[in-house]
Amino acid sequence: MLKWFVGLLLALAPAATAAQTPVPRSPETVVVTADRMIDVLAGRVVEEPVVVITGGRIVSVVGRGGARPLIPAGARRIDLPGMTILPGLIDMHVHLDSSPFYGPYQALQYTDLFMTVMGPGHARDMLAAGFTTVRNVGSSDFSDVAYMQAIDEGRIPGPRVVPAAYALGATGGHCDETFLPPRHRRQVPGIANGPQGLRDQVREQRRNGAQVIKVCATGGVFSRNTEPGQQQLSEEELRAIAEEAHMWGLKVAAHAHGAAGIRAAIRAGIDTIEHASLVDAEGIRLARERGTVLVMDIYNSEYTQEHGRANGILEDNLRKDREIAQLQRDNFRAAHRAGVRLAYGTDAGVMPHALAGRQFRWMVEYGMTPMEAIQAATRNAAQALGREADVGAIAAGRYGDIVAVAGDPLQNVRLLENVAVVIKGGAVASDRRNAP
Structure with a gap:
């Protein structure tokens, strides 16, 4: 009887797992560009950043003058001209x-x-x-x-x-x-x-x-x-x-x-x-x-x-x-x-x-x-x-969590009261650029 019951559980396991598994996150590559980026780890500004995110995690960050990253064909672009990006x-x-x-x-x-x-x-x-x-x-x-x-x-x-x-x-x-x-x-x-x-x-x-x-x-x-x-x-x-x-x-x-x-x-x-x-x-x-x-x-x-x-x-x-x-x-x-x-x-x-x-x-x-x-x-x-590997910076290995504001918040920190774009895990969660 026990063997029969164990066998039944094993037979049902794939179906049960499929029913309970959440929809998988997209492995797509996303490229984010902007006029400038605030590097909170170094306490500096990076001009013309290019941030590459794959599967929700940042894989590379380069600024003006750096070697351009290899971007896969079909990568989705989020271009933010005139904006400053900083970590979520x-x-x-x-x-x-x-x-x-x-x-x-x-x-x-x-x-x-x-x-x-x-x-x-x-x-x-x-x-x-x-x-x-x-x-x-x-x-x-x-x-x-x-x-x-x-x-x-x-x-x-x-x-x-x-x-x-x-x-x-x-x-x-x-x-x-x-x-x-x-x-x-x-x-x-x-x-x-x-x-x-x-x-x-x-x-x-x-x-x-x-x-x-x-x-x-x-x-x-x-x-x-x-x-x-x-x-x-x-x-x-x-x-x-x-x-x-x-x-x-x-x-x-x-x-x-x-x-x-x-x-x-x-x-x-x-x-x-x-x-x-x-x-x-x-x-x-x-x-x-x-x-x-x-x-x-x-x-x-x-x-x-x-x-x-x-x-x-x-x-x-x-x-x-x-x-x-x-x-x-x-x-x-x-x-x-x-x-x-x-x-x-x-x-x-x-x-x-x-x-x-x-x-x-x-x-x-x-x-x-x-x-x-x-x-x-x-x-x-x-x-x-205790989450330095995941959040808090635009850096390789961390989640692709990025916010963007029009202008430079280092000159006017109140710009952060009206965030224009929010990206979470490489996906746009909010875009108010065209809001009245």
Whole structure:
């Protein structure tokens, strides 16, 4: 009987495999040309680049004066005259299943999966804005894992997604449910207490598809009954999370506004600090010495203060946002001056995903050169993800993820607020050159 059953499985295996295998990616060769290219690895401009992409990966990049590559007959051309190309952008802090248009109580008017089904639209908006890779730091119902899978299968358009699944946090803390009365409150996955409980949650999120671990080390702006400066997990708990995640080959991102929580997270071995609004001189020193990356979302307060009340954001949340906004920007400048590694992250979902490119202006205003701001969203972000072989540069071996703008963003970084062409894996994902 067992032999018969095994034989049946083997007979059915080809059919089952064929039914489940996604449509194969095209092995075609694509040639991209433009007036100039920003080489984020060397920090220079390449004139008249020719980029050859085969099977979705870059095989060669040459500029003016270089030996012309051998281009197969029938290669598809994407010519971008008058334009500057740069690597597909990376946003290290997004929430695809969140929307700024619904406050915490307004959202209760809708069914449980309302925000989840809005996510594909948000993913499409981010891709059209030039972000070909995003790190989704916390979601409900493992929606970010689902978006990653659907995008990778070619079923919906969107950027490459690095999912965190549920964020880890303490009972009653920023990542817990704090808006509802006790009779309506539910146990939020990811919430645990003590080193072992949090280690267990690292394993749980990984088992369900997380590729990065998100932890809430301090209070936050958009939660209730927490203050941004409050430390909410001990250094021992944070260290347990970092050790467990690193053992499994995952990096850890810590939501941390307050100075004490930032210092504890860095000492615990957390890889990136999100927000870092109230970082002090000691936290900056620790980050610089240990190579910890700060991901500081210094644009979105502009949107929140202008539109938050109309969108249903509570006054207490608006107050917290006002109190830390300028401090965060001043500390961004201080961290940059000190030589801390900085990567681009917007907290898209707090503001519309389509506006993620607006942060470049603020990073330049608070101390970066345009090249440094672009590197924060490409080279630095790829390093922080541990994805230097795949994304973050126009270089041989990496994905053919390229964005183009009319003009020179090194002279006017705000050009990146209106990306003209987005290429992902050698295929044009968005072309706004003829848009009115």
